Amino acid sequence: MSDQLKRINKYLSEVGYCSRREADKLIDAGRVTINGEIPEMGTKIAPSDDVHVDGKLITNTKKEFVYLAFNKPVGIVCTTDTRVEKDNIIDFINYPKRIFPIGRLDKPSEGLILLTDDGDIVNKILRASNNHEKEYIVTVDKPISQTFINRMAGGIYLEDLGKTTKKCKVKKINSNTFSIILTQGLNRQIRRMCEYLTYEVQTLKRIRIMNISLDMPIGTYRELSAQEFKDLNKLLEDSTKTFESKRQR
Numbered sequence: 001m002s003d004q005l006k007r008i009n010k011y012l013s014e015v016g017y018c019s020r021r022e023a024d025k026l027i028d029a030g031r032v033t034i035n036g037e038i039p040e041m042g043t044k045i046a047p048s049d050d051v052h053v054d055g056k057l058i059t060n061t062k063k064e065f066v067y068l069a070f071n072k073p074v075g076i077v078c079t080t081d082t083r084v085e086k087d088n089i090i091d092f093i094n095y096p097k098r099i100f101p102i103g104r105l106d107k108p109s110e111g112l113i114l115l116t117d118d119g120d121i122v123n124k125i126l127r128a129s130n131n132h133e134k135e136y137i138v139t140v141d142k143p144i145s146q147t148f149i150n151r152m153a154g155g156i157y158l159e160d161l162g163k164t165t166k167k168c169k170v171k172k173i174n175s176n177t178f179s180i181i182l183t184q185g186l187n188r189q190i191r192r193m194c195e196y197l198t199y200e201v202q203t204l205k206r207i208r209i210m211n212i213s214l215d216m217p218i219g220t221y222r223e224l225s226a227q228e229f230k231d232l233n234k235l236l237e238d239s240t241k242t243f244e245s246k247r248q249r
Contacts, residue, residue: 005044008032011051017058026053065118066099067229069212070221072113078104089115093221102126103185111136111206112214115221124236125210131183132235135208138190139177140199146172148197152180156193161186165193176202210235 006014009023018026026032027041033052034045045051051058072078076092077085078101089101093115102114102122116122125132153170157163169181180190191201207214211231216222224232 004047008034008039008043008045008051011045012053012058015058017053065121066095066097066116067118067121067224068093068095068099068115068221069214069216069224070113070115071214071216071218072105072110073219074108074110077107078113089113092219095221105206106188106191106204109204109206110218111204112209112212113206114209114212114224121232121236126185132210133181133183133208134185134206134210135179135181136190137173137177137179137203137205137207138194139202139204140194141176141202142199143175144172144178144199148199149178151197152178152193156196158186158192158196165189 008027009020012018012023012026012032013020017023023032024041027039027043030038031054032039034043034049036050036052070089070093072089075087077088079085079088080090080100082088082091087107090099093099095115097117099115099117100122102116102125105111105113114125149170149172153168155164155167158165165186166182166184168183169179171179173179182189186192190204194201205214212224212228
């Protein structure tokens with residue numbers, strides 16, 4: 001039974017009523033009751049308890065968010081502006097709820113992209129400082145040399161941005177194909193890195209984002225599993241702590 005008990009401020013936050021800080025203020029002001037009684041700060045409640053704020057019964061009003069993994073085909077544009085792009089990702093998936101892609105994948109590229117209606121997780125995943133891994137399989141127009149692998153892995157200077165790409169993991173698969181794991185998301189990054197070394201990308205497929213792997217047919221989507229979502233949140237939690245630690249130095 002003790003496993004089911006939770007602090008009143010945490011409960012109010014989890015059901016989507018307010019933040020824990022705001023809940024503490026409500027409790028301190030005597031505006032919260034548990035089974036008709038005004039609780040002390042830190043009081044724990046059971047699932048069977050009735051919680052009221054200003055006399056109104058609080059139920060679980062927290063929105064159930066959608067988290068999808070989609071295998072994007074070549075030619076589909078990662079935009080929510082359905083007025084501009086005919087071949088946009090939103091119309092293609094035609095999901096019954098309003099969702100939006102987390103980041104983007106170029107029109108000529110294919111593979112894994114995540115979609116959701118949870119703005120909080122979008123911000124966490126897109127935060128560049130978090131160094132989240134994204135893995136790709138790339139074919140180019142001529143045989144790959146060891147120099148190419150080494151230079152790609154060590155970082156390429158992109159003149160228009162005035163910066164060198166972060167070091168990354170690059171592995172040759174066969175004569176014209178390699179895998180690359182990036183921890184940043186510059187616009188057309190892989191294509192531009194290859195162009196700098198006089199290689200032209202023929203195909204580009206994203207096969208992994210953090211702990212989520214591409215495992216569905218092209219043009220189809222699936223919901224994230226409970227374990228995937230749990231692992232994803234753990235990675236986001238750890239990377240956010242790392243980001244905050246660096247910022248405090």
